[in-house]
Amino acid sequence: MLTVHVEADDAPWVDGNALAGPLGEIMGTDLTVAELTCAGCRTTRPLAAMRVFDRAPGLVARCPGCEDVVMRVVRMTGRVLVDVRGSLIVSLPVPTA
Amino acid sequence: MAVITRGFGGRRRDDADLPPGQYRTDDFPVLSAGPTPRIDLDEWEFAVVTETGERSTWSWAEFTALPADEPTVDIHCVTRWSKFGTSWRGVSVDTLLADVDTAAEYVVAHSYGGYTTNIPLEGLLDGQAWVAYEFDGEPLAPVHGGPARLLVPHLYFWKSAKWLRALELRLDDEPGFWETAGYHNDGDPWREQRYLED
Amino acid sequence: MARAAVPGRLTWQPAIVAATRAETATARTLVLDVDGWTGHVPGQHVDVRLTAPDGYMAHRSYSISSAPGPGRLEVTVQAVTDGEVSPYLVDVAEPGDQLEIRGPLGGWFVRRLADRRPALLIGGGSGVAPLMSMVRAATNPTRLLYSTRSPSDALFSADLATAEAAGGGRVAVTKVYTRVAPPGWPAPPRRLDADALAQVAWPREADAVAFVCGPTGFVETMADLLVDIGHDPTNIRTERFGPTGG
Numbered sequence: 001m002l003t004v005h006v007e008a009d010d011a012p013w014v015d016g017n018a019l020a021g022p023l024g025e026i027m028g029t030d031l032t033v034a035e036l037t038c039a040g041c042r043t044t045r046p047l048a049a050m051r052v053f054d055r056a057p058g059l060v061a062r063c064p065g066c067e068d069v070v071m072r073v074v075r076m077t078g079r080v081l082v083d084v085r086g087s088l089i090v091s092l093p094v095p096t097a
Numbered sequence: 098m099a100v101i102t103r104g105f106g107g108r109r110r111d112d113a114d115l116p117p118g119q120y121r122t123d124d125f126p127v128l129s130a131g132p133t134p135r136i137d138l139d140e141w142e143f144a145v146v147t148e149t150g151e152r153s154t155w156s157w158a159e160f161t162a163l164p165a166d167e168p169t170v171d172i173h174c175v176t177r178w179s180k181f182g183t184s185w186r187g188v189s190v191d192t193l194l195a196d197v198d199t200a201a202e203y204v205v206a207h208s209y210g211g212y213t214t215n216i217p218l219e220g221l222l223d224g225q226a227w228v229a230y231e232f233d234g235e236p237l238a239p240v241h242g243g244p245a246r247l248l249v250p251h252l253y254f255w256k257s258a259k260w261l262r263a264l265e266l267r268l269d270d271e272p273g274f275w276e277t278a279g280y281h282n283d284g285d286p287w288r289e290q291r292y293l294e295d
Numbered sequence: 296m297a298r299a300a301v302p303g304r305l306t307w308q309p310a311i312v313a314a315t316r317a318e319t320a321t322a323r324t325l326v327l328d329v330d331g332w333t334g335h336v337p338g339q340h341v342d343v344r345l346t347a348p349d350g351y352m353a354h355r356s357y358s359i360s361s362a363p364g365p366g367r368l369e370v371t372v373q374a375v376t377d378g379e380v381s382p383y384l385v386d387v388a389e390p391g392d393q394l395e396i397r398g399p400l401g402g403w404f405v406r407r408l409a410d411r412r413p414a415l416l417i418g419g420g421s422g423v424a425p426l427m428s429m430v431r432a433a434t435n436p437t438r439l440l441y442s443t444r445s446p447s448d449a450l451f452s453a454d455l456a457t458a459e460a461a462g463g464g465r466v467a468v469t470k471v472y473t474r475v476a477p478p479g480w481p482a483p484p485r486r487l488d489a490d491a492l493a494q495v496a497w498p499r500e501a502d503a504v505a506f507v508c509g510p511t512g513f514v515e516t517m518a519d520l521l522v523d524i525g526h527d528p529t530n531i532r533t534e535r536f537g538p539t540g541g
Contacts, residue, residue, distance in 0.1 A: 012129055015535050020400035021342040024305040030402040048403030053130050057175050060130040074279035076292035081279035100309045102345040102394045104387045
């Protein structure tokens with residue numbers, strides 16, 4: 001079995017907070033406060049606390065625990081694709097007046 | 098029309114010989130959908146797996162002893178940068194498949210770290226693709242896909258999978274990481290096949 | 296023609312540079328006037344979009360460093376070497392120039408006025424920008440720990456002193472210099488470590504909330520140290536900026 005070493009200072013990612021603009025524009029609500037349950041390790045965190053790799057053809061959110069992909073966002077010409085197959089549950093706070 | 102910002106030109110240069118919608122850059126931007134895997138060369142292994150499950154594998158020493166080419170090619174990233182005249186050293190896919198018996202029409206490239214991308218087999222043959230392990234005369238840096246990456250310069254660069262681990266030969270097509278998330282299945286920059294809908 | 300923003304919808308809105316203020320040799324604050332801007336919650340950011348005459352666009356996220364208020368906001372931008380947007384904002388943009396913003400953004404790394412808990416704000420480098428907004432708006436006890444390389448790299452020096460003086464004891468600012476300390480500074484340059492953190496941290500029973508913002512490595516280290524000294528991990532909120540090409 002091969003070991004893959006990931007260096008701590010090698011961090012081409014930002015926090016999930018960075019998704020507030022791209023997702024808010026299409027969803028009309030702040031999805032970064034949504035809690036996602038990672039399909040890989042089943043831990044639950046706010047989207048804001050996921051790791052977002054933003055230097056890529058799309059935005060890739062990964063679980064900081066197991067590094068599995070929990071969300072992908074791709075801006076196409078006329079549509080925005082949001083892939084959440086890596087999340088078992090997405091829960092959102094009920095809006096307050 | 099959007100608000101124009103006075104004095105802003107951005108970093109790109111316009112140029113002839115660019116695919117539609119592309120800008121030339123002299124940098125080598127680092128794009129990655131995940132953390133950079135660090136792979137020890139004595140643990141590195143590359144495999145070709147056929148549709149019947151037959152595996153051919155190479156260690157690093159075996160791989161770098163194979164006959165190599167030194168292509169100089171233009172590369173085109175779907176995020177709109179193109180870089181001209183990049184120099185590589187690597188083993189052509191023709192060489193890797195020379196002794197492989199297959200009826201496959203499709204290939205899935207698998208990377209260390211889990212990335213995948215799909216390419217029709219004929220798009221990798223006849224000197225169109227390499228598994229590259231040197232860039233600009235130096236060992237390929239991990240951020241650019243080292244130890245070895247796929248190099249398919251006639252397609253958008255997301256098809257040139259970094260940290261290549263295996264080429265899986267298949268009878269049917271199996272869309273990869275970006276191809277299942279809105280990007281075009283074929284990814285020809287000259288036909289501007291960026292997205293699913295293009 | 297720029298479209299007017301539909302209320303309640305998050306869209307790109309025109310913004311006009313009203314003024315600029317140099318913070319350091321490589322960082323400055325831009326004062327932006329935005330029609331219909333209703334304010335923000337301290338900690339939030341905006342996306343800033345620039346468009347070249349040929350239609351080429353680039354956008355980046357920047358924290359809001361001003362106190363909340365209508366019609367106007369401030370972002371503080373550190374120029375990133377070889378960056379595309381930040382060098383323009385730091386070196387080229389002038390009063391009267393137009394750009395676009397989208398925001399305010401983010402509901403997680405925010406300190407709401409209704410939150411009565413004391414706060415520990417920890418900023419590394421230009422990561423102090425959203426914390427500056429929290430300091431300016433602080434109505435509850437607030438401690439800021441600001442790690443910066445040297446006095447010439449320090450942002451908001453005057454503003455922090457003003458906020459501390461005006462806070463009536465509510466606001467306390469501690470600075471740590473990591474490379475060069477000012478003449479006569481009581482401590483030699485040092486990394487922020489557990490000891491330094493423990494000296495400013497709220498006692499565990501204070502039920503404080505911590506906001507940490509800075510480069511990714513800095514934030515990782517600080518979040519770990521906070522947990523090590525007994526801070527409740529669920530009360531730590533972080534915002535990292537990667538080595539992005541600002």
